[in-house]
Amino acid sequence: MILIWQALALYVNNPFVLPTLEAVLSVLLKPTADILGSGSLLENARLSLVRVTLGFLIAAFLAVPLGVAIGRWEVFKDVSEGLISSLRPVPPLAWVPLAMAWLKIGLASMVFIIALGAFFPILLSTAQGVRGVKRSWQEAVSMMGAGEVHLITKVILPGSAPEIWTGMRVGFGIAWMCVVAAEMLPGTSSGLGYLIMYAYGWGQIQVVVAGMVAIGILGILIDRFFIAVERKWFSWRAYER
Amino acid sequence: MVLLEGIRAMKLELKGITKEFDQGNGNNAVILQDISLQINEQEVVGILGPSGCGKTTLLRVIAGLEQPTHGQVLLDGEAVTKPSARMGMIFQEHALLPWRSVLDNVSLGLEMQEMSRKERQEKAMKYLELVGLQESAHSRPYELSGGMRQRAAVARALVLEPSLLLMDEPFSALDPQTRKQIQEDIIRIQETTAKAIVFVTHSVEEAIFLADRLVILSAKPGRVQELLEVKLERPRDRMSPQFLEMRERVLGLLGGG
Missing domain, CATH: 3.40.50.300 (P-loop containing nucleotide triphosphate hydrolases)
Known part of the structure; x- marks a missing residue:
């Protein structure tokens, strides 16, 4: 892939269309250098990560309890089903105008968009995980005199944790795409998404590509983290069913 | 009479x-x-x-x-x-919680009664000895044979007396x-x-x-x-x-x- 890129870049010979490998690497290898007066690559990546984490955490704090409720109690399922199935297909970015109208341009509206992106995958896999918790586990624990609270904390949550975690992994992936897109919107002045758009405005395509590579690498690293935790904590999952 | x-x-x-x-x-x-x-x-x-x-x-x-x-x-x-x-129940399928060790499965009932950690582990261990599983206390259920799992289930049912x-x-x-x-x-x-x-x-x-x-x-x-x-x-x-x-x-x- 890299070879084809380099060959194409040399063939096109136009840094405004496709920069060469060296040009992009020179940006990537100096992550602390200021770029066009809008902060370094590292600083912008840090800002994007803080935003995505904030939005993700808000989404998780809302989606996990709600997902448990939907998965466990029919009432919640009936009430929420229509709402969820009509809201879920709306892409998070379609909320941008409303988000800006409600929350003004800035951190709050960005975090709102990110949280929306992460919310549904976490909600749905939590509900599914809760429904999949073996009945025999619940019955065995209720024979120890467990009430509803103990059933949820000792069986339902740990029993559906692998699915919840998978939902978080997918949700974080979507949130990461959302943050970059949200940062490209007017009114932002930092973050990897902003950096890409800003550099594009100045014709610095090597910065655009470097930014894209940085986004990709960070996305992969985060995904790896989720997978590593899954292997360590939820290895029991493989032995069930 | x-x-x-x-x-x-x-x-x-x-x-x-x-x-x-x-x-x-x-x-x-x-x-x-x-x-x-x-x-x-x-x-x-x-x-x-x-x-x-x-x-x-x-x-x-x-x-x-x-x-x-x-x-x-x-x-x-x-x-x-x-x-x-x-009542203690032993199910057809052992129904042990796979994310807990054998010891933690047996002591779960005591844990919910808020017995101290030390006390409940001692008691659980006593029942694991009764079923001959003391050696496997720290294994996970899926590491045990079918017979050992059912023994663990017996210990779990008995521990709450x-x-x-x-x-x-x-x-x-x-x-x-x-x-x-x-x-x-x-x-x-x-x-x-x-x-x-x-x-x-x-x-x-x-x-x-x-x-x-x-x-x-x-x-x-x-x-x-x-x-x-x-x-x-x-x-x-x-x-x-x-x-x-x-x-x-x-x-x-x-x-x-």
């Missing part, structure tokens, strides 16, 4: 248990019909019957996992309306050798803990080996067809003429039912 003793010795009483399931077409399927039984302290009772006679349902009703349509279950004179720690032990075809998935071994262990445990046990099985041999008394159910609807005392000396020899004769008799009852 005799009557008084009878009252004192009663552990579990089933009064006219009927269980119907709504089939969804307006008709109710009658699974259990008017089952009345009395089970005494320290008694081991085996429930046998053709498949579909509702023996597992009966055990679940006793456990409080299902509500009878009519009738009542009394444990030590108190009505059973929901599952509780007063239940008044009655219920077993739902607990050894049906085990190979014959392991099964015999664990049956002998159950007898030994019953003798040391003096618990009353009610179990369901489809193995006539297992029922005769373990039980003081057999309840034979007929199918569709499940009714008490026959109550039999097993008056064989312990330890029981599966190959003795008396054992084999008893076996023939029970098989005859099941076949003719």
Whole structure:
């Protein structure tokens, strides 16, 4: 892939269309250098990560309890089903105008968009995980005199944790795409998404590509983290069913 | 005097248990019909019957996992309306929580009673020793053999010192050798803990080996067809003429039912 890129870049010979490998690497290898007066690559990546984490955490704090409720109690399922199935297909970015109208341009509206992106995958896999918790586990624990609270904390949550975690992994992936897109919107002045758009405005395509590579690498690293935790904590999952 | 003793010795009483399931077409399927039984302290009772006679349902009703349509279950004179720690249950499938170690599975009931960590681990360990699993205390359930898992399930059911032990075809998935071994262990445990046990099985041999008394159910609807005392000396020899004769008799009852 890299070879084809380099060959194409040399063939096109136009840094405004496709920069060469060296040009992009020179940006990537100096992550602390200021770029066009809008902060370094590292600083912008840090800002994007803080935003995505904030939005993700808000989404998780809302989606996990709600997902448990939907998965466990029919009432919640009936009430929420229509709402969820009509809201879920709306892409998070379609909320941008409303988000800006409600929350003004800035951190709050960005975090709102990110949280929306992460919310549904976490909600749905939590509900599914809760429904999949073996009945025999619940019955065995209720024979120890467990009430509803103990059933949820000792069986339902740990029993559906692998699915919840998978939902978080997918949700974080979507949130990461959302943050970059949200940062490209007017009114932002930092973050990897902003950096890409800003550099594009100045014709610095090597910065655009470097930014894209940085986004990709960070996305992969985060995904790896989720997978590593899954292997360590939820290895029991493989032995069930 | 005799009557008084009878009252004192009663552990579990089933009064006219009927269980119907709504089939969804307006008709109710009658699974259990008017089952009345009395089970005494320290008694081991085996429930046998053709498949579909509702023996597992009966055990679940006793456990409080299902509500009878009519009738009542009394444990030590108190009505059973929901599952509780007063009874210990061993399921067909071990039903151990795979994310917990064997020790943490056994001590879970104590954990929910908010016993201190040290205390509950000591107590759980004591019961793991009783079933011969002390070496595997820190293993995960999926690292154990089928027989060891069921032993862990036995320890888990006993640790809360239940008044009655219920077993739902607990050894049906085990190979014959392991099964015999664990049956002998159950007898030994019953003798040391003096618990009353009610179990369901489809193995006539297992029922005769373990039980003081057999309840034979007929199918569709499940009714008490026959109550039999097993008056064989312990330890029981599966190959003795008396054992084999008893076996023939029970098989005859099941076949003719």
